[in-house]
Amino acid sequence: MENMPPDVSTETLRIRPPRHRLSPRFILWRTLNTFFWAVGVLGTLTVLYAWFSGIRPWLGPVTLFLAVVFAINVVFMPTYRYLVHRWETTDLAVYTLTGWVSREWRVIPISRIQSIDTIQGPMEQLLRLATVKVVTASREGKVTIEGIDAEAARQAVERLNEITQLIPGDAT
Amino acid sequence: MTGDPATLTPMSEVDGQPDAEAQPWQHLDIRVVWVNAAIFLFSLGTGLTELYLFPNGELWPLLIAAAFGILDTSVDLVRWATTRYRITDERVETRTGWLRREDRSVPRERIRSVDTTAKLRHRVAKLRIVHIGAGEERLASTFKLDALPKDRATELRDELIPGQRQEAAENEVVISKVRWHWVFYAMFQFWVILAAGIFLNACYWFMKTFGVDLLDIADALATKAHLGFTWTVVLVVLLSMPLGGAVLGAEFITKYWNFELVRTTDKGGALVTRQGLFSTQTVYREDRRIRGIHVHEPLVLRWMRLAQATVVTTGIHKLRNETAHILPRCPVEEVHQAARYVLPDGHNPLEAPLHRHPMGALRKRLLEATSQSLVLAALLYWLGATDVLPYWWWRIPVVLLPLTWAVVAISYTWLGHALVGPYVVFRTGALSKSTVALQSRAIAGWRLHQTIFQRIGKRITVGIPTAAGERYYHAPDAGTDQALALIKGATPWLAAEFIETVAPDEQGGRNAAH
Numbered sequence: 001m002e003n004m005p006p007d008v009s010t011e012t013l014r015i016r017p018p019r020h021r022l023s024p025r026f027i028l029w030r031t032l033n034t035f036f037w038a039v040g041v042l043g044t045l046t047v048l049y050a051w052f053s054g055i056r057p058w059l060g061p062v063t064l065f066l067a068v069v070f071a072i073n074v075v076f077m078p079t080y081r082y083l084v085h086r087w088e089t090t091d092l093a094v095y096t097l098t099g100w101v102s103r104e105w106r107v108i109p110i111s112r113i114q115s116i117d118t119i120q121g122p123m124e125q126l127l128r129l130a131t132v133k134v135v136t137a138s139r140e141g142k143v144t145i146e147g148i149d150a151e152a153a154r155q156a157v158e159r160l161n162e163i164t165q166l167i168p169g170d171a172t
Numbered sequence: 173m174t175g176d177p178a179t180l181t182p183m184s185e186v187d188g189q190p191d192a193e194a195q196p197w198q199h200l201d202i203r204v205v206w207v208n209a210a211i212f213l214f215s216l217g218t219g220l221t222e223l224y225l226f227p228n229g230e231l232w233p234l235l236i237a238a239a240f241g242i243l244d245t246s247v248d249l250v251r252w253a254t255t256r257y258r259i260t261d262e263r264v265e266t267r268t269g270w271l272r273r274e275d276r277s278v279p280r281e282r283i284r285s286v287d288t289t290a291k292l293r294h295r296v297a298k299l300r301i302v303h304i305g306a307g308e309e310r311l312a313s314t315f316k317l318d319a320l321p322k323d324r325a326t327e328l329r330d331e332l333i334p335g336q337r338q339e340a341a342e343n344e345v346v347i348s349k350v351r352w353h354w355v356f357y358a359m360f361q362f363w364v365i366l367a368a369g370i371f372l373n374a375c376y377w378f379m380k381t382f383g384v385d386l387l388d389i390a391d392a393l394a395t396k397a398h399l400g401f402t403w404t405v406v407l408v409v410l411l412s413m414p415l416g417g418a419v420l421g422a423e424f425i426t427k428y429w430n431f432e433l434v435r436t437t438d439k440g441g442a443l444v445t446r447q448g449l450f451s452t453q454t455v456y457r458e459d460r461r462i463r464g465i466h467v468h469e470p471l472v473l474r475w476m477r478l479a480q481a482t483v484v485t486t487g488i489h490k491l492r493n494e495t496a497h498i499l500p501r502c503p504v505e506e507v508h509q510a511a512r513y514v515l516p517d518g519h520n521p522l523e524a525p526l527h528r529h530p531m532g533a534l535r536k537r538l539l540e541a542t543s544q545s546l547v548l549a550a551l552l553y554w555l556g557a558t559d560v561l562p563y564w565w566w567r568i569p570v571v572l573l574p575l576t577w578a579v580v581a582i583s584y585t586w587l588g589h590a591l592v593g594p595y596v597v598f599r600t601g602a603l604s605k606s607t608v609a610l611q612s613r614a615i616a617g618w619r620l621h622q623t624i625f626q627r628i629g630k631r632i633t634v635g636i637p638t639a640a641g642e643r644y645y646h647a648p649d650a651g652t653d654q655a656l657a658l659i660k661g662a663t664p665w666l667a668a669e670f671i672e673t674v675a676p677d678e679q680g681g682r683n684a685a686h
Contacts, residue, residue, distance in 0.1 A: 013656035015620070016672045057558055093617075093669045101624055107670055108617035112639075140644035141617045141637025 015105060018088035018095045025127045026147030030078035032123060038070035087145045089156050091163055094134050096143050106143050111167050112136045116160050118153055132157060197256040203297045204319040208248050211293060212241035226383045233381050257317060259331065264304060266315055285456065286329040292450040300325035343437040347513040348499060348506060350431035357478055357501045358424035359417040368416030426450055428500050435513055443483065443514060445498060461485045463614035463640040464595065465511050467522060469504060469605040479504040483514060484610060484641035521595035521609035526588030532629035533649035534584040541576045545569040589647040591661045598647045608645050612662045614638045634658065
């Protein structure tokens with residue numbers, strides 16, 4: 001339209017996926033994670049079902065529905081996510097792609113980074129995985145990269161810390 | 173930034189300087205204690221008279237008020253006795269506290285702002301509360317001197333910030349002044365009933381101290397007039413509406429008395445609002461912190477063309493009563509007029525034509541609204557069949573469907589985005605049209621979201637995280653091409669990191685976003 005630069009409207013643009021995949025162990029980690037959640041939630045609901053007869057008419061269908069959702073989540077979701085998720089850090093930006101049914105791309109310029117965290121839960125430690133969390137002044141501008149190899153995470157964070165020190169923050 | 177070393181320098185270091193000793197320590201004005209005490213005695217006096225005249229009244233609200241009054245007055249006296257301040261050639265220093273001593277010292281070149289406020293009691297005694305700020309991003313201002321004589325406050329401001337004189341009218345442009353018919357706009361609100369409720373509640377407790385129970389009286393009146401429960405409720409609501417309107421009107425008048433929005437060249441350029449009847453409030457919003465402007469237009473008030481404007485700015489402290497509202501609710505033309513001065517670079521982003529989002533966005537919204545209504549109806553039908561809810565409730569969402577469609581259609585026509593010079597403009601909303609113009613420099617990254625249906629329809633939701641205002645602004649369901657062109661236009665350097673240009677012959681195929 002009238003206020004677009006002319007060269008942009010004639011060419012076709014597309015989103016380039018980030019360079020790196022997660023660690024393949026992400027699939028195992030996510031499966032176990034989802035499995036434990038399923039056991040917890042469905043177990044609680046089953047106990048409630050057995051205990052109180054009054055709520056059975058509506059609790060039955062709800063439990064069944066959740067069981068199906070969890071089954072799909074345990075069997076398909078981790079692999080699917082592994083195929084979709086990507087991440088990348090460059091000298092200018094941190095860039096991720098996440099999701100499975102929906103997709104989400106997030107880009108943060110290095111100059112806006114406020115803090116960089118590496119998180120390793122007990123299961124992640126066992127599987128030599130790590131989660132990298134990059135925080136900016138906006139809650140929606142946070143990037144979380146889950147399930148990358150612990151060594152790769154360490155290197156990436158080290159590099160990010162180096163660059164962030166070089167680039168003066170304009171995080172106002 | 174709370175642990176800033178410069179603000180926590182121990183006093184002993186400063187005392188060693190010969191120049192510091194030359195300056196005497198100064199006190200606050202004792203009148204603040206007398207005024208507070210006088211107010212307390214007055215309210216205690218009325219309370220006692222009241223108790224004498226109506227011995228059957230409740231005693232405890234009065235006792236609590238008296239206890240608070242005594243506490244307040246003594247705290248005030250201690251504060252006056254233990255607070256002193258001085259301004260040396262290099263520093264501003266205060267010593268406060270009795271049981272917990274606190275010494276504070278800030279270099280003079282770090283002082284960024286000297287603002288004054290005044291409550292009614294201060295105005296009566298010609299006093300001002302002086303807030304001295306060192307520009308740090310925290311809730312309380314660095315120094316608060318409560319209170320100094322009015323002249324001394326002005327003197328202090330001129331001494332600390334020589335450039336900032338409020339009476340210097342030649343470097344100020346008045347952008348907007350309150351118009352008195354705006355008071356009616358303030359009354360057309362959903363809160364009318366609530367305002368009436370709060371007011372009536374206050375009346376109830378106030379009369380209770382006289383031993384009068386308003387609820388009993390109302391009950392007796394209703395019984396006497398032989399009104400049923402429904403009619404009583406209807407009557408109370410109808411009577412409350414004008415009352416609530418009056419309360420809101422009075423609130424508007426006290427808040428926006430002598431309101432003016434001014435652009436000043438002081439402090440490197442700032443937007444200033446001055447307002448208030450009993451307590452005047454002056455807020456500086458520095459230009460270097462302003463990132464854009466945000467306008468809300470409620471759907472219900474479209475026929476009055478009313479709008480509410482806020483500036484998108486960083487470092488707003490809600491607890492310091494600094495709001496982003498730069499105008500009371502007023503006609504949208506007035507807002508656009510003001511916006512030209514608020515963002516004075518001549519781009520007028522709020523008035524620019526916007527790119528429409530693809531028709532698919534409308535189809536998706538209609539489908540979503542319909543399916544959600546039907547699912548809700550099915551759920552209610554099921555709950556009705558199992559006797560959890562009345563059986564006819566499932567009809568409500570079905571009957572409301574046409575209304576839902578109308579709202580959806582309106583919200584689609586509002587959808588839009590544009591890149592106007594250095595501004596990104598997003599317009600969204602269903603029940604309230606929300607238009608935001610955000611400077612490109614405020615963009616702290618991009619967040620693109622695409623559901624499976626959006627992928628099929630070649631649409632995408634574009635979001636901008638930012639450090640200012642609501643901290644996240646988004647344009648739902650933009651066309652993928654539109655979205656990528658917008659990103660490339662607004663932040664070419666960042667777009668180069670994740671958006672690539674495709675030669676016409678290799679289009680299609682492996683492209684995830686298309």
